[in-house]
Amino acid sequence: MTEAPPPPLSLPGYAAVFAVREFRTVFAAHALSLLGVVVGEIALTVLVYDLTGSPLLSALVFALGFLPYLLGGTLLSGVADRFPARRVLVVCDLVCAGCALLMALPATPVAALLALRCVIAAVAPVFTGTRTATLADLLGTGDLFVLGRSLLRMVSQSSVLVGFGMGGVLLTVVPPRGALTITVCTFLLSALLLRLGTRRRPARGGSSGGLVSYSLSGVREIFGHRRLRALLLLLWLPPMFVVAPEALAAAYADEIGVGTAGVGLLMCAMPVGTIAGELYAGSALSPGTRSRLVLPLLTLGLLPLLVYALGPGLPWILTALVVTGLSGAYTLGADRWFVDAVPEELRGRAMTVQTAGLMTIQGVGMALAGAAAEFWPVGTVVAGVAVVGTVCCALLAWEVRRTGSRAAAAGRGPKDETGLTAI
Known part of the structure; x- marks a missing residue:
């Protein structure tokens, strides 16, 4: 398991994470890239509509932000383990910058704009999965990792409220x-x-075999492990339903x-609850308490x-909506379980698959909710989703x-702060 730098024990909660210099850099880079994504999505949506006058093509800009995640997250997940993490992150950012530059050129046609949007979306899960796996190198796989990932997630939630x-x-x-x-x-x-x-930092995985086969072998290993499969669903399933409102x-x-x-109020209420829940859980609750609250x-x-x-x-x-958002605090405990369960040599691929699956399943949830609302009132649909x-x-x-x-019986279960297996 990755060794963390000595945690600054005198600092509470999130302050201890910000005391790690490399994390501050990753955090700032995350905020910058998110800003670029949000501004780019809005600008591209308006640009495509101005060029075509088509609401369908304009809406495709957002849809194409979800669909390539699955492809990039499965076929390219091996990049996160096969190559040094810093190189992967920098190259991903440069690829996205190149795509955005081509989009900004006056001569770029609409079809190319949509294709470039697909490239950025395919790169995104590789970048996010690599960065998440890197957090374990920067912060260890204990509570600092959980709080670091929570901070990055809150920035993403805040982008929904502020960025657009x-x-x-x-x-x-x-x-x-x-x-x-x-x-x-x-x-x-x-x-x-x-x-x-x-x-x-050196790469985690081996270099034999092709990239696609290496990526797919990791996917098979992840889904072939019952505990990892259950924990992936734990991180995927609630978001599939909460996107309906x-x-x-x-x-x-x-x-x-x-x-x-x-x-605007309906769109903002749940992210507000989610951010508040994570802030409280990360600041006021112990790791053991967060672990015990996951399943409830x-x-x-x-x-x-x-x-x-x-x-x-x-x-x-x-x-x-705010109260449902508060329940998103379960992810802090679930993140700890997942990183503890994943072997280090598989960590980059597992985090990439988790990211890709999360985005894909949210897109599926949105589509299913929209289809159901064609036949029943929205209030009925959302209540049905809740059931x-x-x-x-x-x-x-x-x-x-x-x-x-x-896992506990086999001696592999993650332990909470009391030394008891967290299930």
């Missing part, structure tokens, strides 16, 4: 292609930070007559969405507990 608004304001000042040049700069700055601010926010706002301001939060987290069936009005709906999701999560909790018990 900033991007919209930016486009009132500069044209879409000009905004894309800002995306180029953010990716280049991220690459520079990672190159100069992190140290070179956000995917249907515009339709629900129209259904209850609250206008565009209501859409997993099982009960979707139940507040049942209020949609009653049509109680916007304040109650927003409260339900189905709760049943699925309860079954998954049973499987996770069972595999955890078996």
